[in-house]
Amino acid sequence: MLNWLSRLSDPFVDAPVVRPPTGLFGFYRHFIAPVRGLLVALVVVSMIASLSELALFVFLGKIVDLTTNSTSPSTFFQDHGWLLAAMAFVVLIVRPVSVLLSRGLTTVAFVPSLTALVRWRSYRYVLRQSLSFFQNDFAGRIAQKVMQSGPALRESVVNVVEGVWTLVIYLVGTIILFAGLDAWLILPVVIWAIGYAATIVRLVPPVQARSQAAAEANSGLSGRIVDSYTNIQAVKLFAHAEREDAFAKEGFVLQVDAFRKLAASILMMMASLNVINSLLIFAVSGLALWLWSIGEISVGSIAMASALVIRLNQMSGWILRTITSLFENVGTLQNAIETISRPHTIVDKPDAQPLVVTKGEIRFENIRFHYGREDGGIIDDLSLTVAPGERVGLVGRSGAGKSTLVNLLLRLYDLEGGRILIDGQDISGVTQESLRSRIGMVTQDTALLHRSVRDNIRYGRPDASEEDIRAAADRAQAGDFVPELRDFRGRTGFDAFVGERGVKLSGGQRQRVAIARLLLKDAPILILDEATSALDSEVEAAIQEQLYSLMDGRTVIAIAHRLSTIAVLDRLVVMDDGQIVESGTHKELLERGGLYASLWKRQSGGFLGTDAGAGFGQAAAE
Known part of the structure; x- marks a missing residue:
């Protein structure tokens, strides 16, 4: 049975990545649709379980009347065997089976599937957000909202089915049964239902608002903690453990305050409903006794009516907790929707085609971009053509716009004007x-995945063979340190995990793994952003030889502050304040005596030497 239940729904069925609706009910419909059949089955089975319990109260009233009025106890079983058989069927078969099936559908089929479905599809959509989306928020906070969305939506749906739906069945069933006894018994139940609903309507909105605030405080706290742990090296280097304590404590205080306010709202609602529930028991029991005293109903009717309202009272406490949980989860979900359902800012056009690189020509035509600022642009009306197979170095002071130009080429941001073409194809x-x-890139700030060395290198080409991976590692000069690696689980060499963002490796080791990944990717266009900045001179010279070999026949854009490493490229483009101020070979730019010559002069006797033949030039000379 368990295997059958577990196969009723597959949360990972192939589906297009689409934006979840921003409205609460639309969000529910979006994620419930794939499990709609399962939900209907759960509703039906829950109804059968509730009706079977109501039947027990009917049997109770009948048995009390029959035993009270029986003149021959010795023949009771023979006279009323049909009633006892029906009761046994409900008690021993219908109710246990329906309750078991309801729990099985809920815990084995519905809950795991819906939770995974919401998390999986939310994760996939958020993963495709723009770079700025992740730069403007805590990664931990984003992850927390994605992880919370599944349980919040699941629990709220289960609360409705198991709580609200059960209460509705009980309430309607009670009214029908009371109508069969005496219409007057309906009055206190109806008044109770109206009072219960009015209290919920009046007191739930504050609970919902405070639940949303508590969820936001919880996500914020998670973001603060993850931020401190992720940047643990900086915390230790600056001896700021106590400062981080204070930063995290502020988040804890906000969280505790938010949850206390939520608890106060819940307590007020519970107190109000407890008073209403007590009045229901008093009113129905008193009215039933009065009706019995005037001969309108039997003793069995008193027993059934009293038992029903006591059960309603017990259920109301459970329902209160269920409704409270429901709105807590709704508040959590509303808080998550704001992040999860945010529209993608960089999207493929409906008729977008795969890029075909035949030659590798890159053209920037009158491009403009200023990160949304209104006080002037980072890049204004810039034009640049990189010929097929040309190796171009971008030079300039920090903040000149070099990395921004590369990010625009990769379409990590969308242009605000102009266009960028690769072999005549507009990248938009x-x-x-x-x-x-089709673009391979290595940056100075190399971040690796917390996976094995093999997986990180294979990221460049997922179908690469083990031989290809090891060859790329050797070419990137990583073969000398990888065999010596061992992680805390005892995995070694290419199987060793590198830690979050590659923290278990040195800067130079991370960069060599990244270069191995680039070599394996074998893209027709290369971008090198301070690709060897973290390497010592000996390793750098060896790797640059491999990179120079890789550049052959490819279009290359290289960024470096150490001018000696790019001085022998085909052309150097000097940028300043988002504009191209000079362009030419190393020799031509020195002769002009402009900004490049000034920067070169400052580095005279510099980081790797003053000879223009250093770095890539040495590889070229060989």
Whole structure:
């Protein structure tokens, strides 16, 4: 049975990545639709379980009347065997089976599937957000909202089915049964239902608002903690453990305050409903006794009516907790929706085609971009053509716009004016996946995945063989340290995990793994952003030889502050304040005596030497 239940729904069935609705009910419909059949089955089975319990109260009243009025106890079983058989069928078969099936559908089929479905599809959508989306928020806070969304939506749906739906069945069933006894018994139940609903309507909105605030405080706290742990090296280098304590404590205080306010609202609602529930028991029991005293109902009717309202009272406490949980989860979900359902800012056009690189020509035509600022642009009306197979170095002071230009080429941001073309194809009209798959890049701030060395290198080409991976590692000069690696679980060499963002490796080791990944990717366009800045001179010279070999026949854009490493490229483009101020070979730019010559002069006797033949030039000379 368990295997059958577990196969009723597959949360990972192939589906397009689409934006979840921003409205609460639309969000529910969006994620419930794939499990709609399962939900209907759960509703039906829950109804049968509730009706079977109501039947027990009917049997109770009948048995009390029959035993009270029986003149021959010795023949009771023979005279009323049909009633006892029906009761046994409900008690021993219908109710246990329906309750078991209801719990099985809930815990084995519905709950795991819906939780995974919401998390999986939310994760996939958020993963495709723009770079700025992740730069403007805590990664931990985003992850917390994605992880909370599944349980919050699941629990709220289960609360409605198991709580609200059960209460509705009980309430309607009670009214019908009371109508069969005496219409007057309906009055206190109806008044109770109205009072109960009015109290919920009046007191739930504050609970919902405070629940949303508590969820936000919880996500914020998670973001603060993850931020401190992620940057643990900086915390220790600056001896700021106590400062981080204070930073985290502020989040804890906000969280505790938010949850105390939520608890106060819940307590007020519970107190109000307890008074209403007590009045229901008193009113129905008193009215039933009065009706019995005037001969309108039997003793069995008193027993059934009293038992029903006591059960309603017990249920109301459970229902209160269920409704409280429901609105807590709704508040959590509303808080998550704001992040999860945010529209993508960089999207493929409906008719976007895969990029086809035949030659590798890159053209920037009158491009403009200023990160949304209104006080002037980072890049204004810039034009640049990189010929097929040309190796171009971007030079300039920090903040000149070099990395921004590269990010625009990768379409990590969308242009605000102009266009960028690769082999005549506007990058805004091709798919992002194809664009980035045709460009290989290594940056100075290399971040690796918390996976094995093998997996990190294979990231460049997922179908690469073990031989290809090891060859790329050797070419990137990583073969000398990888065999010596061992992680805390005892995995060694290429199987060793590198830690979050590669923290278990040195800067130079991380960069060598990243370069191995680039070599394996073998893209027709290369971007090198301080690609060897973290390496010592000996390793750098060896790797640059491999990179120079890789550049052959490819279009290359290289960024470096150490001018000696790019001085022998085909052309150097000097940028300043988002504009191209000079362009030419190393020799031509020195002769002009402009900004490049000034920067070169400052580095005379510099980081790797003053000879223009250093770095890539040495590889070229060989």
